[in-house]
Amino acid sequence: MEPLIRVENLVIRHTRQAFGGRASAFTAVDSVSFSISPGATLALVGESGSGKSSLARCLACLQPATSGGIWFEGRDLAALPEEKLRAVRPRLQLIFQDPAASLNPRWTVLRIVAEPLLIEGRSPALEREARAAQLLARVGITAEYLQSQPGELSGGQRQRVAIARALILQPALLILDEVLSALDCSVQAQIANLLVELQRAANLTYLFITHDLRMAAHLAGEIAVMSAGKIVEQGPAGKILRDPRSSQAQSLVQAAAPEAELVEAGSEP
Amino acid sequence: MRRFLLRRVAHAAFLLLGVSLLAFFFSALAPGNYLDDLRLNPQMSSERFSALRAQYRVDQPVALRYFSWANALLHGDLGFSFAYNAPVAPLLWPRARNTLLLTTTATLLVWAIALPLGAWSAQHLGKPTDVALTWATSAFLIVPDLALALGLLVLAVRSGWLPTGGMVSVAFDEFSFAHKIRDLASHMVLPVIVLVASALPVLLRHVRAAVAEALDAPFLRAAEGQGIPRRRLLYRYALPAAAHPLIALFGFSLGTLLSGSLLVEVVMSWPGLGPFLLEAILARDVYVVIGGVLFSTLFLVAGNLAADLLLYWADPRIRTEAEAR
Amino acid sequence: MELRHVLEVRNLRVAYARRSGGVWHALNGVSFRVGAGEILGVLGESGSGKSTLALSLLHLLPGNGRITGGEILLNGADVVEMDAIQLRRLRGSGISMVFQEASLALHPTMRIGDQVGEVLRAHQGLSKRERVARTREILGKVFRDDVERIFSAYPHQLSGGQQQRALIGQAIACEPAVVVADEPTAALDSTTQKGILALFQSLRDKLGIAFLFITHNAALLAGFADRVLVLYAGKVAELGPAHGVLSSPQHPYTQALLSCLPPHNNDAAGRGRPALLPVIAGAPPSLAVLSQGCSFEPRCESRMELCRAHEPSAAQLGHRHEVACLKFPAAAV
Numbered sequence: 023m024e025p026l027i028r029v030e031n032l033v034i035r036h037t038r039q040a041f042g043g044r045a046s047a048f049t050a051v052d053s054v055s056f057s058i059s060p061g062a063t064l065a066l067v068g069e070s071g072s073g074k075s076s077l078a079r080c081l082a083c084l085q086p087a088t089s090g091g092i093w094f095e096g097r098d099l100a101a102l103p104e105e106k107l108r109a110v111r112p113r114l115q116l117i118f119q120d121p122a123a124s125l126n127p128r129w130t131v132l133r134i135v136a137e138p139l140l141i142e143g144r145s146p147a148l149e150r151e152a153r154a155a156q157l158l159a160r161v162g163i164t165a166e167y168l169q170s171q172p173g174e175l176s177g178g179q180r181q182r183v184a185i186a187r188a189l190i191l192q193p194a195l196l197i198l199d200e201v202l203s204a205l206d207c208s209v210q211a212q213i214a215n216l217l218v219e220l221q222r223a224a225n226l227t228y229l230f231i232t233h234d235l236r237m238a239a240h241l242a243g244e245i246a247v248m249s250a251g252k253i254v255e256q257g258p259a260g261k262i263l264r265d266p267r268s269s270q271a272q273s274l275v276q277a278a279a280p281e282a283e284l285v286e287a288g289s290e291p
Numbered sequence: 292m293r294r295f296l297l298r299r300v301a302h303a304a305f306l307l308l309g310v311s312l313l314a315f316f317f318s319a320l321a322p323g324n325y326l327d328d329l330r331l332n333p334q335m336s337s338e339r340f341s342a343l344r345a346q347y348r349v350d351q352p353v354a355l356r357y358f359s360w361a362n363a364l365l366h367g368d369l370g371f372s373f374a375y376n377a378p379v380a381p382l383l384w385p386r387a388r389n390t391l392l393l394t395t396t397a398t399l400l401v402w403a404i405a406l407p408l409g410a411w412s413a414q415h416l417g418k419p420t421d422v423a424l425t426w427a428t429s430a431f432l433i434v435p436d437l438a439l440a441l442g443l444l445v446l447a448v449r450s451g452w453l454p455t456g457g458m459v460s461v462a463f464d465e466f467s468f469a470h471k472i473r474d475l476a477s478h479m480v481l482p483v484i485v486l487v488a489s490a491l492p493v494l495l496r497h498v499r500a501a502v503a504e505a506l507d508a509p510f511l512r513a514a515e516g517q518g519i520p521r522r523r524l525l526y527r528y529a530l531p532a533a534a535h536p537l538i539a540l541f542g543f544s545l546g547t548l549l550s551g552s553l554l555v556e557v558v559m560s561w562p563g564l565g566p567f568l569l570e571a572i573l574a575r576d577v578y579v580v581i582g583g584v585l586f587s588t589l590f591l592v593a594g595n596l597a598a599d600l601l602l603y604w605a606d607p608r609i610r611t612e613a614e615a616r
Numbered sequence: 617m618e619l620r621h622v623l624e625v626r627n628l629r630v631a632y633a634r635r636s637g638g639v640w641h642a643l644n645g646v647s648f649r650v651g652a653g654e655i656l657g658v659l660g661e662s663g664s665g666k667s668t669l670a671l672s673l674l675h676l677l678p679g680n681g682r683i684t685g686g687e688i689l690l691n692g693a694d695v696v697e698m699d700a701i702q703l704r705r706l707r708g709s710g711i712s713m714v715f716q717e718a719s720l721a722l723h724p725t726m727r728i729g730d731q732v733g734e735v736l737r738a739h740q741g742l743s744k745r746e747r748v749a750r751t752r753e754i755l756g757k758v759f760r761d762d763v764e765r766i767f768s769a770y771p772h773q774l775s776g777g778q779q780q781r782a783l784i785g786q787a788i789a790c791e792p793a794v795v796v797a798d799e800p801t802a803a804l805d806s807t808t809q810k811g812i813l814a815l816f817q818s819l820r821d822k823l824g825i826a827f828l829f830i831t832h833n834a835a836l837l838a839g840f841a842d843r844v845l846v847l848y849a850g851k852v853a854e855l856g857p858a859h860g861v862l863s864s865p866q867h868p869y870t871q872a873l874l875s876c877l878p879p880h881n882n883d884a885a886g887r888g889r890p891a892l893l894p895v896i897a898g899a900p901p902s903l904a905v906l907s908q909g910c911s912f913e914p915r916c917e918s919r920m921e922l923c924r925a926h927e928p929s930a931a932q933l934g935h936r937h938e939v940a941c942l943k944f945p946a947a948a949v
Contacts, residue, residue: 063890069805069806069807069808070776070804070805070808176662176899177662206661206662206832207661207832207833207834207873207876207877208661208872208873208876208895208896209661210876211876211877211878211893211894211895212895214878214890214893215892215893215895218889218890218892219892222889233805233806234806235806236835236877236878237878239878240878240879240890240893241878241890273807274806274807276807276810277806277807277809277810278806278835
């Protein structure tokens with residue numbers, strides 16, 4: 023099957039121009055390659071500074087790559103002119119870790135989710151709002167919260183709003199950048215379940231970025247371990263957990279590890 | 292550090308160049324010049340007039356005039372005043388000095404009052420004393436400088452306690468040194484009051500806001516949790532953190548030292564740069580005007596530069612960012 | 617032989633006055649004891665009152681918060697009754713706190729060495745030279761290497777993990793009896809987290825300091841804490857030895873919370889699609905009104921008729937393990 027997205031030798035270099043005037047380059051992503059099949063989930067696991075967020079932003083077309091190729095639905099994104107790229111962007115959506123920072127604090131929940139529909143143009147406000155309300159109900163935000171502002175919602179609810187906003191344009195690929203990390207454990211479970219259900223219903227493809235190997239293994243079929251801008255190990259989730267080869271993967275497994283003391287899911291005390 | 296300094300100085304030079312160009316060309320664009328006004332004088336003969344025109348090179352194109360002026364400037368010559376029939380520079384210095392005397396005193400006083408008062412106010416945010424203070428300063432904000440200046444002058448005239456304008460008494464030169472100081476001081480009282488009253492409300496609010504924000508910061512709670520005593524919290528933790536926006540303001544204060552007191556000087560007949568420039572503009576004494584404008588700009592730019600340097604010194608985050616690369 | 621208790625909290629009640637006029641009952645009768653050199657993990661989610669508990673122990677509640685009842689005995693002295701001067705002396709030397717966001721809790725324009733020095737200055741009458749030496753010593757305990765660089769560095773020049781270590785250094789500077797850590801690793805990635813936990817353990821071993829480690833992540837407490845206290849809606853749901861509470865939890869909330877974690881050694885690819893994780897239905901209760909019966913009852917899978925009307929008290933089960941649940945007859949007292 024043709025992969026939904028294929029990344030080949032992607033390089034992202036940041037140049038910094040500071041006060042003194044000397045420019046310096048910093049390679050955030052150093053020749054990374056991977057692909058994701060439609061409907062599948064790839065987890066990108068790494069510590070802070072490994073380059074995962076730069077990669078996420080680049081794939082969402084928020085930041086240009088320095089070199090390398092990104093093929094999405096068979097088309098080379100770098101080769102596309104601006105108008106064609108604009109048509110592709112809604113198909114790749116990015117959700118951030120901190121919904122408090124990515125949701126406009128002054129807008130109501132309904133407006134936040136309805137606003138992206140303006141890109142499609144021409145549909146009347148009532149229709150946009152109806153679609154938004156429907157989607158919000160689907161992700162678990164009931165009618166009473168539609169006129170609330172993000173500040174009045176809990177962390178989990180805000181993340182649901184962020185997910186609804188990402189889904190309103192019916193994307194094919196969702197890039198989830200540490201979306202669960204700021205949430206309480208029980209809320210993480212709820213949102214993780216929501217993501218699984220949505221994936222099943224709409225055949226969504228996920229790129230799940232995290233430093234939590236356990237959640238990565240739970241949600242993803244395949245894991246790529248990233249460190250200092252490179253992918254150091256890649257393979258089926260179970261295999262990486264059982265038999266990590268690289269030192270970075272080993273330390274991640276160690277960190278996620280031996281809570282053999284903790285009760286396993288579903289078992290009675 | 293050096294690179295930073297060089298860049299800022301280069302910027303300043305560019306700015307001064309730009310300002311001089313603008314000032315020169317705008318003055319040239321304004322219809323008429325000093326000599327045209329002179330022509331209206333019936334005693335002026337037309338030969339005399341042509342001679343003057345040739346002497347001042349008014350016939351030459353603007354660009355050429357600019358270059359000769361700029362050239363002279365680089366040699367320390369600010370041009371020639373038509374009205375006073377004398378070089379500009381010696382006319383400007385004493386008046387600038389008078390202005391600086393007034394504004395420096397006022398600025399120091401404003402900051403000396405605003406800092407402790409603002410810090411105290413921030414610690415008692417929302418309490419009756421703080422609210423009362425805010426109301427009082429708002430009252431000052433509403434009253435126009437002009438009204439305040441005139442009101443104080445009226446008071447001075449009626450009561451006879453303070454001199455009503457000017458910088459020194461008529462018999463100044465005959466006074467003893469101590470008497471001279473007293474005389475100068477008594478003349479300064481009213482204009483300084485007006486200057487302080489106009490600048491204090493805004494500055495006070497800024498200080499209050501900056502300190503209040505610092506007092507509310509997480510690192511202050513953390514320090515409180517470590518048992519740091521109250522006074523130390525204020526002076527060693529809150530004030531340095533609040534300094535950042537205040538330093539920028541201070542630079543601005545420095546920048547307006549020459550330009551901020553025009554109105555007061557005119558109303559109170561203080562022989563500073565303000566009234567002098569006003570006169571020159573009305574008389575189309577173009578080189579005086581440009582010289583004055585340039586001087587004020589120099590101060591503005593120097594003030595901002597000083598603020599940048601202070602910030603660089605005070606905030607390690609700016610310093611390390613500049614040095615790291 | 618009874619363990620010496622450095623900290624004893626008895627029936628602590630804390631409420632916040634809300635701007636809209638009502639009251640928020642953050643803590644409603646919390647009691648527990650911490651022995652010398654013990655690591656007590658406090659497990660609680662948002663709204664459980666864990667941060668309020670941390671702040672109360674240092675009597676550092678914000679303006680609208682008030683301790684409305686109970687006692688906090690630190691080596692016998694009641695923190696609740698102390699005046700401002702005693703509190704100032706206590707904080708940082710008798711008991712100290714490590715905050716969650718280290719980057720915000722450190723002063724942005726003061727060097728690390730100076731910040732640690734300030735704590736010493738506030739509590740110990742050392743000369744400047746002695747302070748500097750002692751600061752180096754303290755930094756040596758929390759940082760394995762690079763002590764000199766960190767001594768003269770500013771917070772923004774350090775990584776997240778290093779900032780947290782600097783904060784911990786400030787907390788242990790005067791060797792308090794208890795250190796309260798409120799989610800100290802929440803903003804860090806997993807390997808750095810492990811490092812911080814190891815640091816806590818080594819400080820406990822070397823200096824005999826007791827730690828109160830507050831977190832919402834049960835996985836962190838396994839193999840780290842000696843005992844675990846589970847906090848729900850401002851009350852103690854369960855309290856006991858870490859192994860006991862984490863591997864065989866007795867309170868329905870603890871059971872539900874632990875089952876929410878993704879299972880270990882799982883392979884989503886092997887089963888086609890990820891299974892759905894068990895969740896706790898509903899949401900934590902609003903603390904604007906104190907409930908009549910058990911606060912977990914609306915969400916509890918094992919709820920009984922009794923639970924709505926009666927508030928459970930702590931039932932003792934075996935070795936220092938208590939549960940506040942009416943499943944156990946002893947709680948219906």
